[in-house]
Amino acid sequence: EEVPSQTFDNKDYFCGKETFPVYESVFTEEGETIRKIAVETEKPPQIEIHVWTIRKGILRHFYVEKVSKREFEELPYFKQITRTTPSQWKIFSEGEAQISQMCESRVCRTELEDLVKLLYLEKSEKGHC
16 A cells, blocks of 8 residues: 655645645846746735745846746746645745845845745644644
8 A cells, every 4th residue: 555645735745724825936037037936826816926036146126927827837947846725925025125125235045035934834743733
């Protein structure tokens, strides 16, 4: 018999908390790095994509776009990196707004990396929910 593996969709994995899938896409063109972080929400059912354009470590451009799940499925380069809770996503969005202002004039590579790490949930130990 096969033992079922832990998947990101398993509610026990996150103590029954509501979670959303988080996707990432990173590519470089003409000396700029375009990094996209996307989250899938159920209400409303859509994908929210946060787009960062980084040149020489400085956040040059930042915006958010919303697309339907069907449109998202047609976009290249995205891969699921984790699942996150609504409260973690809210902290990420608020931190992102602060960083986008702070990083217009200075290098912020570590701040952006730390912000993405915030989305990763700690696996709960059984019985510690």
